[in-house]
Amino acid sequence: MAIETATKTLTMVQAVREAMLEEMRLDDTVCILGEDVGPRGGVFLCTEGLYAEFGPDRVIDTPLSEAGILGGALGMAMNGLRPIAEIQFIDFLFPGYDQLYSEIAKIRYRSAGMFKAPMVIRGPYGGGVRGGVYHSQSPEELFAHIPGLKVVVPSNPYDAKGLLISAIRDEDPVVFLEPKRIYRGVKNEVPEGAYTVPIGKAKVVREGSDATLISYGAMLHVALEAADRLAAEGKNVEVIDLRSLVPYDGETILTSVKKTGHAVVVVEAPKLGSFANEISAYIAEKAIEYLEGPIIRVASIDTSVPYNLEKYYLPDADRIVKATKKTLEF
Amino acid sequence: MAAPFKPFTDSPIAYVDNDGNPVAKMKSAFSDDDLKRLYRLMVLCRAIDDRGYIMVRQGRAGFLAQTAGQEASQIGSAFTLEKKDWVFTTHRELGAALTKGMTPGQLLAHVLGKDLDPSKGRNMPSHYGDGELNIVTPSSVVGNKTPAAVGVAMAATIRKSGQVAMCYMGDGATSEGDTLAAFNFAGVFNAPAVFALQNNQYAISIDVKHQTKSRTFAEKASAFGFDGYLVDGNDVIACAEVSKFAIDKARSGGGPTLIEFLTYRYGPHSSADDDSRYRKKEEIELWRNTRDPIMRMRKYLTKQGLLDDASEAKMQEEIKHVVEQGLTEAEASPLPAPETVFDHAYATLLPHQIDEKIEIFGHA
Numbered sequence: 001m002a003i004e005t006a007t008k009t010l011t012m013v014q015a016v017r018e019a020m021l022e023e024m025r026l027d028d029t030v031c032i033l034g035e036d037v038g039p040r041g042g043v044f045l046c047t048e049g050l051y052a053e054f055g056p057d058r059v060i061d062t063p064l065s066e067a068g069i070l071g072g073a074l075g076m077a078m079n080g081l082r083p084i085a086e087i088q089f090i091d092f093l094f095p096g097y098d099q100l101y102s103e104i105a106k107i108r109y110r111s112a113g114m115f116k117a118p119m120v121i122r123g124p125y126g127g128g129v130r131g132g133v134y135h136s137q138s139p140e141e142l143f144a145h146i147p148g149l150k151v152v153v154p155s156n157p158y159d160a161k162g163l164l165i166s167a168i169r170d171e172d173p174v175v176f177l178e179p180k181r182i183y184r185g186v187k188n189e190v191p192e193g194a195y196t197v198p199i200g201k202a203k204v205v206r207e208g209s210d211a212t213l214i215s216y217g218a219m220l221h222v223a224l225e226a227a228d229r230l231a232a233e234g235k236n237v238e239v240i241d242l243r244s245l246v247p248y249d250g251e252t253i254l255t256s257v258k259k260t261g262h263a264v265v266v267v268e269a270p271k272l273g274s275f276a277n278e279i280s281a282y283i284a285e286k287a288i289e290y291l292e293g294p295i296i297r298v299a300s301i302d303t304s305v306p307y308n309l310e311k312y313y314l315p316d317a318d319r320i321v322k323a324t325k326k327t328l329e330f
Numbered sequence: 331m332a333a334p335f336k337p338f339t340d341s342p343i344a345y346v347d348n349d350g351n352p353v354a355k356m357k358s359a360f361s362d363d364d365l366k367r368l369y370r371l372m373v374l375c376r377a378i379d380d381r382g383y384i385m386v387r388q389g390r391a392g393f394l395a396q397t398a399g400q401e402a403s404q405i406g407s408a409f410t411l412e413k414k415d416w417v418f419t420t421h422r423e424l425g426a427a428l429t430k431g432m433t434p435g436q437l438l439a440h441v442l443g444k445d446l447d448p449s450k451g452r453n454m455p456s457h458y459g460d461g462e463l464n465i466v467t468p469s470s471v472v473g474n475k476t477p478a479a480v481g482v483a484m485a486a487t488i489r490k491s492g493q494v495a496m497c498y499m500g501d502g503a504t505s506e507g508d509t510l511a512a513f514n515f516a517g518v519f520n521a522p523a524v525f526a527l528q529n530n531q532y533a534i535s536i537d538v539k540h541q542t543k544s545r546t547f548a549e550k551a552s553a554f555g556f557d558g559y560l561v562d563g564n565d566v567i568a569c570a571e572v573s574k575f576a577i578d579k580a581r582s583g584g585g586p587t588l589i590e591f592l593t594y595r596y597g598p599h600s601s602a603d604d605d606s607r608y609r610k611k612e613e614i615e616l617w618r619n620t621r622d623p624i625m626r627m628r629k630y631l632t633k634q635g636l637l638d639d640a641s642e643a644k645m646q647e648e649i650k651h652v653v654e655q656g657l658t659e660a661e662a663s664p665l666p667a668p669e670t671v672f673d674h675a676y677a678t679l680l681p682h683q684i685d686e687k688i689e690i691f692g693h694a
């Protein structure tokens with residue numbers, strides 16, 4: 001259909017807000033619950049104005065309990081609603097982790113499909129905002145490892161809106177992680193109205209033939225910065241935005257790696273046990289004969305996130321450039 | 331133990347009214363010197379808090395959760411703790427940390443993330459801790475420190491160390507399951523713990539009516555089999571008296587106590603908050619102008635003949651000097667060395683961390 005859609009330049013926060021707004025207008029079973037999501041509009045303003053439009057039955061300010069929010073959302077999902085549970089910072093999901101791990105993720109399986117949890121668990125995550133130990137973490141692998149949950153991480157406003165709408169419409173629980181470091185810094189053109197970006201499809205955001213950089217979320221932008229610097233030295237790298245961790249798009253990864261023969265996986269979480277391991281192992285299993293150098297993981301160091309020394313903790317373009325050269329020069 | 335006040339009252343226990351007059355029959359056992367020390371600590375706390383706020387505005391600190399308005403409850407509750415006692419802070423306990431013995435230099439170094447901060451700038455500002463003083467460096471996770479505070483108290487009983495654990499929390503923290511687990515343990519094990527609950531009436535934008543259907547927070551203790559006291563949290567004498575009673579009771583084997591301090595924070599939740607979205611300016615002004623804990627104590631001391639303009643001016647001068655000196659120490663302190671980023675993840679570096687350290691710094 002050749003209908004021209006109007007677009008607006010939005011930030012990630014605005015795109016997330018629009019996705020919820022559109023879906024709430026289209027489907028009155030969609031509701032939001034969380035801390036300060038009502039008149040305050042969320043501490044990052046992702047729900048600004050929604051309370052005024054939809055009222056306290058659909059934009060629910062809760063007491064300070066993540067177990068209550070997550071378990072409550074599960075009950076609402078089982079009983080005909082499509083709740084979006086906002087976790088104020090993903091670091092604070094853990095008082096409710098049991099609800100996610102034991103209940104939300106497993107209800108469909110343990111009941112042989114009699115009960116389901118069509119719900120979204122969303123919130124800001126990640127570092128680079130001087131947030132210290134508890135406002136900076138990237139625990140995505142702790143969600144990705146749980147069978148029954150989907151995990152999505154947008155890197156820009158367009159994807160954020162489309163992916164969040166897909167997540168809200170999904171029949172399974174989706175953990176939707178918003179990289180707060182680029183909440184306001186990264187903007188792009190976002191169509192008005194509802195549209196979807198499919199969960200499980202990666203995107204080649206920069207084409208190249210020498211090596212493949214695979215990343216997601218805020219680190220995608222650091223990977224792109226590294227790609228620019230490598231290009232200045234004549235090295236042409238391809239950059240893939242994974243967008244979904246569960247399910248992940250193995251095909252796009254393999255197509256690229258078979259072409260370039262080199263893979264560098266960039267994540268913001270501490271390296272040991274990170275999602276980079278899953279991607280690296282997948283490439284090794286499926287395409288080792290195409291590789292011309294080691295698969296290299298670039299990740300944060302294996303400590304908690306320090307407030308004052310964060311720049312030594314987080315991956316930066318330098319580390320990515322170095323890693324890429326290492327595999328290229330193998 | 332006979333106390334001049336009762337648990338589970340409907341109105342807050344007070345010794346001094348807003349105009350600085352003694353409340354009938356409530357006679358403090360604290361010496362004149364103690365009362366003056368309480369007052370001085372509150373003024374000093376406010377001055378350090380203001381300093382921290384200036385640092386945020388200057389862009390030298392990334393965050394601050396201000397204490398202003400809550401000095402009486404924090405200082406009164408910590409006032410009679412012994413050095414060996416334990417303190418569990420949350421994200422706002424400048425007054426408790428100061429009273430337990432952290433210096434202005436350390437407190438301001440913490441705000442700047444400097445080496446002089448006993449926690450070495452690992453945390454965001456407003457997360458005070460000091461191992462020397464058994465002040466446990468807090469996480470930012472609301473409500474999750476309470477069980478460990480009870481564990482510390484249980485260990486004190488088992489080891490017969492005579493220590494008490496003072497555990498701070500906000501009204502919001504009472505909604506977390508960990509808090510309720512801790513209350514239950516404290517009751518069952520008769521732990522020498524005091525829960526200092528500062529009800530500043532908001533958890534960010536959520537007011538107490540949306541936090542609990544209980545009439546008071548203090549009454550929650552009754553479900554766990556111990557006493558809860560509702561105290562005027564802006565009356566530093568009442569705060570110190572009830573806390574002393576609870577601390578003494580815990581130390582002598584009487585078990586846990588919950589104290590609800592009814593108070594108010596003047597600033598937004600933190601430097602990242604915009605409180606105009608959820609509360610009225612008039613409400614803030616009402617508390618600041620008519621119920622301020624420092625103003626109330628000044629009036630009281632003046633009426634009791636313990637303070638006059640000259641001694642007040644002298645104290646203000648002294649505090650200005652102490653804060654300036656603390657600031658100088660904090661500024662002179664270096665940032666921790668980059669390589670220390672790996673320290674204390676474990677007791678010793680693990681092999682994979684050694685690899686990472688070499689990758690980043692070129693040496694192990």
Ligand SMILES: Cc1ncc(C[n+]2csc(CCOP(=O)(O)OP(=O)(O)O)c2C)c(N)n1
Nearest residue numbers: 092422470471472500501502503532533534
């Ligand atoms: C488990 C958890 N959930 C959410 C947050 C975000 N948060 C930080 S402070 C706060 C409100 C805390 O209220 P209260 O316990 O009353 O203490 P106050 O800040 O008023 O001193 C919230 C929701 C958090 N830090 N931890």
